[in-house]
Amino acid sequence: MRYFTLLAAALVVLACALPRTYAGNDYLWGEIGANDYKLEKTTVSKAFFVGLVQTKKYTFKQSDNLNALTITAIKVTDKKKRNGATAELISGGPGSKGATIKFTSVRGGGIKDVVEIWGR
Known part of the structure; x- marks a missing residue:
C-alpha cells in the first residue's frame, strides 16, 4: 500500500511538471493569395x-x-495564448473595401492581437 501511495504521488508531481500548451484565439477570414498585398498590419x-x-x-x-x-x-493572431481575447468580424471583410472587428477579453484579461489585412 505504501508503494502505491508513493507511486501515485510521483505521478501527480510529474503531471504538474509537464509543460502546458494553450491554444490562442487565432482567426483567418478569407484566403491569402499569391498576388495579394498586405494592406495593413497593426x-x-x-x-x-x-x-x-x-x-x-x-x-x-x-x-x-x-x-x-x-x-x-483578414488574419488575427492572438499574442496572449493563455487568456486571449476573441475576435468577431462585425462588418465588412473579404470582398469589401473595409472591415470592423470587435475584440472581447476574458474576465480579468486584456487584449493583445495582431491584425493583418490582405487585399488586391
Whole structure:
C-alpha cells in the first residue's frame, strides 16, 4: 500500500511538471493569395482590469475610396495564448473595401492581437 501511495504521488508531481500548451484565439477570414498585398498590419491592445471584461473595436478604412483595394483576407493572431481575447468580424471583410472587428477579453484579461489585412 505504501508503494502505491508513493507511486501515485510521483505521478501527480510529474503531471504538474509537464509543460502546458494553450491554444490562442487565432482567426483567418478569407484566403491569402499569391498576388495579394498586405494592406495593413497593426497591433490591437487594451490593458486588463481585475474583474472586468474588456472590449475594443478596430476599424479598417482606406482613404481613397475610388482606388481602394478589395480585401481578400483578414488574419488575427492572438499574442496572449493563455487568456486571449476573441475576435468577431462585425462588418465588412473579404470582398469589401473595409472591415470592423470587435475584440472581447476574458474576465480579468486584456487584449493583445495582431491584425493583418490582405487585399488586391
